[in-house]
Amino acid sequence: MSFILKRTKSDYVVDFFIYAALTLFALATIFPLYYVVVMSITPIAEVLRNGGFVIWPNELTWDAYKYIFESDRIPKALWVTIRVTVIGTFLNLLVTMFLAYPLSKKFLPGRNVVLVGIVFTMLFSGGLIPLYLVVRATGLLNSIWALIIPGLVSAFNMLIMKTYFENLPGEIEEAAKVDGCGDLATMFRIVLPLSMPIIATLGLFYGVGHWNAYFGGIMYMTDKDLMPIQVVLRNMIVTPSVSNELNINAMEIQQLPPETIKMATVVVAIIPILLVYPFLQKYFVKGMLLGSIKG
Amino acid sequence: MKTENVIAAGRAERSGIKEKLQQIAKTLVRYRWFYLMMLPGVLYYIIYHYIPMGGLLIAFKKYSLIKGIWGSEWAGLDNFRTVFSSPDFPVLIRNTLIISVYRILFNMLPDVLLALILNEIRVQWFKRFVQTVTYGPYFLSWIIVYGLVFSFLAPDSGLISSWWRDHTGETLNLLTDKNWFRPILIITDIWKSTGYGAIIYLAALATINHELYEAAVVDGAGRWRQLWHITLPGIREVFVLLLILRIGHILDAGFEQVYIFLNARVYEVGDIIDTWVFRRGIENLDFSIAAAVGFFKSVIGFVLVISANRIAKKLGGSGIW
Numbered sequence: 001m002s003f004i005l006k007r008t009k010s011d012y013v014v015d016f017f018i019y020a021a022l023t024l025f026a027l028a029t030i031f032p033l034y035y036v037v038v039m040s041i042t043p044i045a046e047v048l049r050n051g052g053f054v055i056w057p058n059e060l061t062w063d064a065y066k067y068i069f070e071s072d073r074i075p076k077a078l079w080v081t082i083r084v085t086v087i088g089t090f091l092n093l094l095v096t097m098f099l100a101y102p103l104s105k106k107f108l109p110g111r112n113v114v115l116v117g118i119v120f121t122m123l124f125s126g127g128l129i130p131l132y133l134v135v136r137a138t139g140l141l142n143s144i145w146a147l148i149i150p151g152l153v154s155a156f157n158m159l160i161m162k163t164y165f166e167n168l169p170g171e172i173e174e175a176a177k178v179d180g181c182g183d184l185a186t187m188f189r190i191v192l193p194l195s196m197p198i199i200a201t202l203g204l205f206y207g208v209g210h211w212n213a214y215f216g217g218i219m220y221m222t223d224k225d226l227m228p229i230q231v232v233l234r235n236m237i238v239t240p241s242v243s244n245e246l247n248i249n250a251m252e253i254q255q256l257p258p259e260t261i262k263m264a265t266v267v268v269a270i271i272p273i274l275l276v277y278p279f280l281q282k283y284f285v286k287g288m289l290l291g292s293i294k295g
Numbered sequence: 296m297k298t299e300n301v302i303a304a305g306r307a308e309r310s311g312i313k314e315k316l317q318q319i320a321k322t323l324v325r326y327r328w329f330y331l332m333m334l335p336g337v338l339y340y341i342i343y344h345y346i347p348m349g350g351l352l353i354a355f356k357k358y359s360l361i362k363g364i365w366g367s368e369w370a371g372l373d374n375f376r377t378v379f380s381s382p383d384f385p386v387l388i389r390n391t392l393i394i395s396v397y398r399i400l401f402n403m404l405p406d407v408l409l410a411l412i413l414n415e416i417r418v419q420w421f422k423r424f425v426q427t428v429t430y431g432p433y434f435l436s437w438i439i440v441y442g443l444v445f446s447f448l449a450p451d452s453g454l455i456s457s458w459w460r461d462h463t464g465e466t467l468n469l470l471t472d473k474n475w476f477r478p479i480l481i482i483t484d485i486w487k488s489t490g491y492g493a494i495i496y497l498a499a500l501a502t503i504n505h506e507l508y509e510a511a512v513v514d515g516a517g518r519w520r521q522l523w524h525i526t527l528p529g530i531r532e533v534f535v536l537l538l539i540l541r542i543g544h545i546l547d548a549g550f551e552q553v554y555i556f557l558n559a560r561v562y563e564v565g566d567i568i569d570t571w572v573f574r575r576g577i578e579n580l581d582f583s584i585a586a587a588v589g590f591f592k593s594v595i596g597f598v599l600v601i602s603a604n605r606i607a608k609k610l611g612g613s614g615i616w
Binding site for chain 2: 150
């Protein structure tokens with residue numbers, strides 16, 4: 001922050017532009033989100049009367065949401081995504097921690113081999129096609145495990161966690177050992193409770209990742225009932241009429257324009273992110289800065 | 296004599312091996328919990344990272360799903376020849392590089408700009424508010440962003456398109472317009488990631504010693520001189536490091552976003568290496584050709600990242616590892 005002893009006129013002008021620019025940017029960020037929410041709850045007649053845009057609807061309608069949740073496809077897709085997010089995040093954290101904790105022990109023989117092996121995967125990969133063939137060969141196609149197992153550990157997250165463990169005071173662990181705690185018990189009883197901040201951070205990283213995941217769905221799934229919400233949403237957006245995608249009777253949604261339904265689905269996909277956003281905010285910044293510290 | 300020596304040596308060697316084995320066994324037993332803990336993760340890396348690397352072999356084969364990797368015939372460099380002589384290839388490389396360079400220019404500069412502007416704000420609640428709002432979109436998926444873009448640009452119902460139709464009588468379809476594909480990518484990327492990108496610069500700015508500013512004021516430096524001589528040098532190292540990293544990843548032009556925004560009418564300007572590999576491999580089941588392109592990209596990418604890191608270190612930065 002620059003220092004100004006006495007503000008001159010030009011300083012005030014600069015300040016004005018700074019505040020104005022930031023306000024505009026913040027508005028530009030919020031507006032599209034606000035717009036889809038409003039579009040999803042305003043009756044189409046009112047939208048058309050006002051030339052395609054309403055700032056504040058006079059009348060509200062929840063019809064689009066009712067249709068979405070009564071449809072066949074969306075609740076199924078949400079259920080797939082919720083399962084993947086919950087099970088996936090749990091396994092992500094477990095396996096990441098099981099790697100990070102031993103790797104944080106400098107005395108462990110073989111540690112460097114494993115570490116180099118993991119870091120190397122950040123630099124070189126077999127790419128899409130061989131991975132697809134392996135997922136296929138391991139029998140995961142068309143099961144929700146295809147959305148979980150291929151991304152079980154993120155090397156980046158693992159390194160962040162390892163750094164965190166390395167910075168924990170070693171004395172507590174040693175005291176636990178003296179008291180007769182084995183390695184496993186030490187990790188679960190001593191290290192785990194001390195590591196809640198990093199577990200929350202990485203849990204959010206992984207969880208948001210699962211909720212937003214798209215490619216797993218289009219690569220590994222052919223069964224429409226196993227498509228995650230993002231895939232269904234994308235298919236809905238690009239098809240002119242939504243009735244096919246949603247698998248509901250076209251007659252039923254005649255009064256409801258497809259755009260309203262599309263917008264409502266976008267909102268449904270945003271809501272969970274919005275709900276965890278306060279936590280994300282709290283931990284993400286910290287997590288990101290932690291990540292920029294070398295492992 | 297001699298034979299005795301040999302026998303003795305053999306015995307010593309055998310006992311040496313035995314000792315070594317014993318030592319290994321001892322280590323394994325002693326740290327068994329650590330090794331057991333690592334097992335699932337290590338297996339994961341072997342199966343889903345190292346086996347696929349080996350699977351790049353199919354780039355040198357005429358792979359068919361029925362025959363499997365070992366059953367398929369060798370193709371030598373045929374797949375690579377097919378790829379390099381295909382008319383698609385130069386287009387893919389060009390699109391990938393152009394989109395990447397656009398991203399470097401038009402994403403890094405707004406990040407810096409936002410950080411610099413936020414840094415000038417004295418009213419803390421306003422600063423916090425703007426930050427909270429602007430890094431929100433980073434957590435939304437590209438599908439959602441595409442949904443938002445669609446709500447503005449859909450030819451018949453989008454906000455901007457219908458405004459355009461009402462005022463000019465023409466239909467506006469920017470989503471399938473070749474001239475607009477790349478700008479839309481970049482603008483939405485700015486919308487999505489600038490707030491997040493500014494965080495790292497703000498962190499660097501926070502570490503600048505305040506006495507520097509005070510001293511500068513005493514020496515009569517105004518706002519702009521402080522910016523030029525203190526603030527900008529304060530983030531130079533971070534900027535250069537991120538720039539080099541980005542250049543190292545220049546062949547990754549943002550697969551997810553591009554794939555989601557892409558449609559057949561804009562292939563000419565928007566099809567990048569990754570999207571092509573995906574279409575060719577997963578959609579058309581042309582595994583060997585797709586893997587050959589993937590192999591090409593992985594190798595170049597690897598060399599680029601390694602050299603980028605070297606350069607970062609040479610420039611006095613710390614590098615990434």
